Amino acid sequence: SNTMQGILADAASKSPPQLVTFIVYDLPNRDCHAKASNGEICCTYNVDGSCDYAKAGDCSAGLAEYKAEYIDKIVSLLKEYEGRVPIVLVIEPDSLPNLSTNHGDPRCGNSATVAAYKGGIQYAVQSIGAAAPSVAMYLDAGHGGWLGWKDNMKDYVATIRDLSVSSHLRGFATNVAGYQALGQMCPTYDFCLNNANPGHPCCADPCGLTSQWNPSHNEHNYALHLRKAMSEGISGFVPHIIIDT
Template identity: 25%
Template sequence: MHRALTRGGPARRPARLRLTAVAAAVAFAGGTALVQSAPARAATGALPANTTFYINPNSAVEKWLAANPGDSRAATISAKIAGQAQGTWFTTYNPATIASQVSALASAAAAKGQVPLLIMYDIPNRDCGGASAGGANTIANYEGWASAFASGLGSATAIVLVEPDSLALQTCLSAADVTARDAAISYDGQVLHADDPNAHVYFDGGHSDWNPASQQAAALKAANVTTEANGVFTDVSNFEWNNDELWYGQQILQTLGDSSLHLVVDTSRNGAGPGNTWCDPSGRALGLTPTANTGYSYVDAFVWAKPPGESDGCADAAGTFDPALANALATNPPVGLPSCKITYTVQSSWTGGLTVNVTVANTGTAPLGGWTVNWTFPGDEKITNLWEGYYSQTGETVAAHDYFGTNQTIAAGSTASFGFQGTWSASNASPTSFTMIANNGGTAVTCATS
C-alpha cells in the first residue's frame, strides 16, 4: 500500500511560527492533573502499560527485506526498524474494500493478542495539494469511506490516528471548507466509537514547531475532540524533540480543559531532534521504541506512526520506502541524556521583587534539545514574567522550558539563557539545585551549578 504522507507541503516551508506563552501555568511533570472533565465519550480508558503493539508482516519495510535479502543494509534495517511495531496507513479512496482491509489487519492483531496502529489518511484536499495531495473527492464520499473503515474494526482494541495534518494544515481551505472538514473529523470519531467501543481515537495536534498551542486547541475543539476522541497525537509530521512534544501536547490539553483527553506522540524519527527541513533531513535518528508504558499519566503511548525509511517526498515520491533513509535512521545514534550547567544570577533585588538571569550550558558532547530546567525556590519567590522561554510554577517548584523552534537546541559547548521577574515577601533566597529533562524526555539529570 502506498502511504503518501509528507511533511506538510508548500504552505509549511516558510519559517515556522513562534509559539506564544499561552500556557504559562502548564505543569510538565508526569502525573499532573489537567483541570475538569468533559462529558465521557464512548470509548475505553488508557491502554495497559504492558500492551504489545502489532507488527504488520505486510509493511513496506518487510516487503523490501523479502526482495533484498543480500543487501548489506538488510540486517540493520531488519533489527532496528522491521522489528518494531509501526502504523499502517490507509490512503486510498476504496469504499468497497476498505472494511475488509481494516478487518484483516484488526483480526490478525487480535489473533496475536496485540494492538494495531491504524492511520486514516483520505480527507479531501489533504496536504493542501502538496506532495501527498489526494484523498476522497467530496466530504460525503469521504464520510462513506470512513463509515466503512469503522465497520471493519469490529470490537478490536486498536489505536486510530485520524487524518494527520488535517487540523494543523488548513491554510488552503475556505471558511466553508474548514467547517466541512471539522465536521468530517468529528464524524470519524463518532463512527469509530459507535462501531468499536474499544477503539482509542486521536485527532491531529500538529507538532511543537508549527502552530501555537492555543490555535491548535481551537482547531481540535472545532472538530469536537472533547466529545468524539480520546485525545491528540503529535509529531507525525516532523522530527521534534520528544520533550518539546510532551510540553506542547500538555499545553494543548490544558487549553482544551478536559482531563480525560490524553496524548500520543510519534517517536519514530525524533531521536536526534529536528533537522533543517521537514522533508527527509539528514542526521536524524530513531526515537523511543513504541510503548504504552510512557511514564506520564497524560501520555497514552509513544508510537511509530510514520514508518522510518518512508520518504517525505524529497528523496523519493512521498511514501516510498527508501533503504538509504532507513539505514541512516537506524545507524545514526540517538541523542542520550543531557549534560548541563546552570548559572543563576540575581541581576537586581528590591523589597518585594527581583529580576534573574539563568544561563543553561551544554557541557556534553551532543546537542541538548527540547530542554526543561526544574528547581525549587528555598524562599517564597513567585515568577510573574519569564522571557525567552515558557514556565510553570506550582508552589515554589518551577519548570522553565525552551522556546519551540528558537533556543530549543543548544550545541555542545554552547549556552542559552532566559530571564524572569518575580515577587517575594519573606525571603528571596536563590536555589542551589537544578535538574533537567531534555532530548528524548523522561529521565531527569542533575545539572552542575556555578
C-alpha cells in the same frame, strides 16, 4: 492479507490478540499545503481527477463520499472487532494544524477545505467512538515547530473544543506530519524561554525556536505544552501524547 479486514483477522487469531495501529488518512482536499501527498477524494474535481483547491463551497459532495466510501466502511470493521483486538488509530495527519497556521494559503483557507477538514474529522471521530469505544484514537497535532507558538496552540485548542470530539480521543499524535527532534523534556514547557536556563540540556535548540518565542523547541516539550493547553482549554480533557520517532 494486507487489507484492514485481513490485518484485524490475523491479530484476532493470536493469543493474546495483537495490538494493531492504523492511520486514518483520506480527507477531501487532503494535505492542502503540500503537493506530494494529496488524497483521492476532492470537494470539487478537476477534469483530470485532481482536486480543485480554489473552488469554494461546503464540500457536501466530498464529505458524502468520505463518509460513505471511507469512514463508514472503517466503522463497520472496527465494530466487528470491538473488544476482540486492541486497536490504535492516528486520525488524519496534516489536516487541522493547517487550519490554524495556513489560512493565507488559498488551498487551505477556502471554505470547502475548512468544511472538509472540520466536518470530516468530527464525523470520523464521533462515528468511530460511538461504534467502537475501546479503540484508542490519537488526533494529529503537527509538531512543535508548527503549532508550538502560543497563538497557534490557542487556535488549535479552540478548533478541537468546537468540534466536540475530545470525549472520544485518547490524545494526540505528533511528529507524523513533519518532524522536529525529540530533545530532552524540561521541568515545564516554557522552561527555556527568555534564555531562562542557558546551558541546561533540555534547552538545546538546534532550530532556534526559543529565540522566536516558541517554547516547543523539541518534541518532548511540545508534548508538555500540548497537554497543558488542552487540559486548560477543554474541561475534563487530559490527553495522552504519542510521538512518531
